[in-house]
Amino acid sequence: MHSKEFGPFAPRKEDVLHYEPQYKIVSCWINGIKVTKMTDVRASLTDFLRNDFGLTSVKKGCEVGECGACAVLIDGESFNSCIYLAIWAEGKDIWTTEGLTASDGSLSIIQQAFVDEAAVQCGFCTPGFIVSATEIIARGKYYTIDELRKELANHMCRCTGYENILIAVQKANNIENGFELEEEHVVNRISQENKKDYM
Numbered sequence: 001m002h003s004k005e006f007g008p009f010a011p012r013k014e015d016v017l018h019y020e021p022q023y024k025i026v027s028c029w030i031n032g033i034k035v036t037k038m039t040d041v042r043a044s045l046t047d048f049l050r051n052d053f054g055l056t057s058v059k060k061g062c063e064v065g066e067c068g069a070c071a072v073l074i075d076g077e078s079f080n081s082c083i084y085l086a087i088w089a090e091g092k093d094i095w096t097t098e099g100l101t102a103s104d105g106s107l108s109i110i111q112q113a114f115v116d117e118a119a120v121q122c123g124f125c126t127p128g129f130i131v132s133a134t135e136i137i138a139r140g141k142y143y144t145i146d147e148l149r150k151e152l153a154n155h156m157c158r159c160t161g162y163e164n165i166l167i168a169v170q171k172a173n174n175i176e177n178g179f180e181l182e183e184e185h186v187v188n189r190i191s192q193e194n195k196k197d198y199m
Helices: 045-053 109-116 126-138 145-151 163-177 192-198
Strands: 023-030 033-041 071-074 075-080 091-095
Touching: 023 045, 033 045, 071 126, 075 126, 109 126, 109 163, 126 145, 126 163, 145 163
Parallel strands: 023 091
Antiparallel strands: 023 033, 071 075, 071 091
């Protein structure tokens, strides 16, 4: 049993817990422009890009690296920026969807493919898909639809059912890298006899 001398009923000191934020200067390239900014060492790259530079194509979805809505290119490789600290961006070359358009505002091939193939509905996940697709296309390799499914498996979309997204990515890859469009370059559709397995 607690007395009034110890425990929750004891007299308390007026100590106040203070937290002093730690900040660090980060210098990096964002969409081709050299930037230098002071940031909290705990800040994610998502918050750094959105709050400090207004790059709102970098979406805040799950914030645990599962949905892919916050994907950005870092030195040519797609990363989920929500689990990447801003201070790790020191000296890195970072690209978001805003940086993919030309100076005259015209869309990149992958962005135009998403428009042409109606691969957008609510649009929340679209920037992340486009960023990852940009990395895939830059490899210069032909991908089947099934291979693209695996490549984009770390992205979630609750609107489109993925089919038009896969078609758009494959179309953009074929155009960019000069692959011929063949009959097999379509999503494998579910046959009527197997439809019951998906109901």
